[in-house]
Amino acid sequence: MDSLHSARRAVTDAAERLSSAGVPDEALAEFTPQRRKLGITLSPRMKPIGRAWRLGVFLLDAGGTLYAAGHSTRAVEPGRSNYQSVSGEERRMHRAAAHRAYPEGTVVNFGARVLELTEEGSAAASGPLLISDGRLLVRWNPTADVATAPEFEAYLRERVELLLTPPEGA
Secondary structure (H helix, E strand, C coil), X not given: CHHHHHHHHHHHHXXXXXXXXXXXXXXXXXXXXXXXXCCEEECCEEEEEEEEEEECCEEXXXXXXXXXXXXXXXXXXXXXXXXXXXXXXXXXXXXXXXXXXXXXXXXXXXXXXXXXXXXXXXXXXXXXXXXXXXXXXXXXXXXXXXHHCCEHHHHHHHHHHHHHCCCCCC
């Protein structure tokens, strides 16, 4: 399919432009929750797997691999447990794991999954990429209507331009 070939070329070009411009990237990690091994409780951890630029609902690494963005946190002191909510404790656990693995203040992306720019890979209705009428579209919100979905290459181009020339004050 021509749109997928064109998209793969656009992704490679975007990675080259961002890399050559020296645009700061963010950490990419694999999160492992707290677990028990041989009777010992192991703390949650972030395993570094690379670096990537955030492009809206996507992450892009210097090698041209495109990811569906998952979650992100910042490597900061996690603070005290307050047991106010389960989601608050999960975020604290993510911050703690990031803080152990990365320098203070680092933005860490985790839970990202590789997106294959193939017909099979783009056919997944739950992901941010979809093919409709032979066009590769971006579903920036899982509930967004396909009729309002922007074309992938235009979306990618806009996001790259925002990183290359951020608005004043950003």
